[in-house]
Every structure is written in structure tokens, then in C-alpha cells.
Amino acid sequence: MALKAATANARSKALPKGKSAQPAACARPTAPAKPAPPKGAAKQAAGKAQAVPVVTAKHLATSIADEHQIPRKQADAVVASLIGLMTDHLKNGDRLRISGLGILEVKSRPARMGRNPATGEAIQIKASKKIAFRAAKELKASI
DSSP states (O other), rough: HHHHHHHHHHHHSSSOTTTOOOOOTTTOOOOOOOOOOTTTHHHHHHHHHSSOOOOHHHHHHHHHHHHHTTHHHHHHHHHHHHHHOOOOOOOOOOOOTTTTEEEEEEEEEEEEEEEOOOOEEEEEEEEEEEEEEEEEEHHHHHO
8 A cells, every 4th residue: 555655656746747647538628717706796797797987076076177277175175065065955955956967856755664575574664855866958868
């Protein structure tokens, strides 16, 4: 038994890397290894076929700064001020109509009965508010 192990060890050391002791006719073909997909990739693939770029307030401020030749800090302040004003008006219940973009308004959702999907038990869903957006004709036409 020890002689078999010693012979197999000597044979494997004598072969160049990547070569097996079996003849080529006995070797099984192997498929190239695929890299493992990143975590959550299955959910992303199911939800979206292609990644969509995300534009943030900082991106908008940078674009405004470049277009109007103003400092980026000043453009950041303008964008932050605009978002703050819009938030305040929506909190007050105002309707925002922005030409070329659309209408933002707060709508009330009444309390209603629903079902717990896990147990099927009837539950009370409390009243809430949501922000509704209606796109302007110009925006719809451009897209």
C-alpha cells in the first residue's frame, strides 16, 4: 500500500503543471469556470434588464454650475433651497405646477381594510398621505 502511494506521488511530481497522469482519451472535458455573480444580482436581473443611471441633487448642481459658470457650492445651495421650498409647499398642502415638468401634489389615502398575506388575517390599514406626480404634456412628448 505504501509502495502505491509513493509511486503515485513520484508520478504526479514528475508531470508538468496542468497535466494529468491519465491518457488524453480518458480525460473528461471541462467547461470554463464562470465567475460567481455578485450578491443580489439575481434580484436585479429579475427586476431590470439593464442598470439605469441615477442622477442625484449633486449631479444636478454640478450641471447647473457648469452651464451657468457659477461656483459649485453656490449651485449646491440653489438646488438645496429649491428642494427645501418644494418640500415646505407640499407640507402646507399646496400644489406645485412646474412648466415643462408636471404637477406635484399631496393626496390623502383613507383608512381601509387589508389582509396579512402570510396569515390571511384581516388588518386595518391607517390613513396616510402620498405625493402624486402628473407629468406635463411636454415631458411626455419628449420621452
